[in-house]
Every structure is written in structure tokens, then in C-alpha cells.
Amino acid sequence: MHELPDPALDEVASFFQALAEPNRLRLLNLLRNGEQRVGDLAEQTGMTTANVSRHLSLLQQRGLVRRESRGTSAYYCVADAGIYQLCDLVCGTVARKSEAAAQERLGLFRR
Structure with missing residues (x-):
């Protein structure tokens, strides 16, 4: 983010905003x-x-x-598989924090 102009920062924020909804993360x-059809994604989730299409439309934008x-039929696929590296990084961080909090709670209950 260092030295990015304001329009680029706006774009980055918009990108992360798209990931800030659990159903969109499920779809990704x-x-x-x-690739999968909208109907198949709807069935799995x-x-x-209509809701799946709305979320996919935003992800496409x-x-x-x-x-x-x-x-x-409309088929959707991920545009850049690099998104999974970002998601895996965030998920790993969340998992570690959750595990640490669980260990801390366990330690409090043992005292």
C-alpha cells in the first residue's frame, strides 16, 4: 500500500469489501x-x-x-487463483488467534 495514490486505495478497499461477506467467501x-453453474452453487449453499447471482455479480465487478x-446457463470461475493465497493467509491468522484464545480459556478453567 506504500505510495499508492488515493484512487488505487479506493480500489483496494472495494476489493476487500467484496470479501467482507460470508456468502461471497463461501462461493469463492x-x-x-x-467453474460451476449458478444453480449448482445455489444448491450447495x-x-x-437470485441471491447467488447477486453475490457473483458483485464479485465479477x-x-x-x-x-x-x-x-x-451461466458458469462462473475464479478470475485469479491468487485470491486463495490471501484467503488462506487470513484464515490461518484467524485460526491461530482462535486457538490461542481457546488455550487461554482452558488455562483459566484449570486454575
Whole structure:
């Protein structure tokens, strides 16, 4: 972020905002295995197809997924697999903090 101009910082914030919704993270996680149809994603998440489409549309606007129409179906895939490195880094940090908090609670209960 060092020396990024304000418009670029706005873009970065918009990127992270797209990741700040659990259902969008679920969709990205499901797309790890390759492209999928909106209906299949809806079935796997328990969301409506309209809701899945709305989330995928936002992810597409932010450049995180790509859409391809085939017949009457829309297929989505991850635009840049590097997003998973970022997500794995954040998930690892959250997991370590959660584990440390659990260990701390366990230590308090043993006293």
C-alpha cells in the first residue's frame, strides 16, 4: 500500500469489501474446484439462485470471478487463483488467534 495514490486505495478497499461477506467467501471457496453453474452453487449453499447471482455479480465487478454464458446457463470461475493465497493467509491468522484464545480459556478453567 506504500505510495499508492488515493484512487488505487479506493480500489483496494472495494476489493476487500467484496470479501467482507460470508456468502461471497463461501462461493469463492466452492469455486476452488473449478467453474460451476449458478444453480449448482445455489444448491450447495442453500441460497436462492437470485441471491447467488447477486453475490457473483458483485464479485465479477470487483474482478474476482469471470462469467461465461453457455446456452441458458451461466458458469462462473475464479478470475485469479491468487485470491486463495490471501484467503488462506487470513484464515490461518484467524485460526491461530482462535486457538490461542481457546488455550487461554482452558488455562483459566484449570486454575
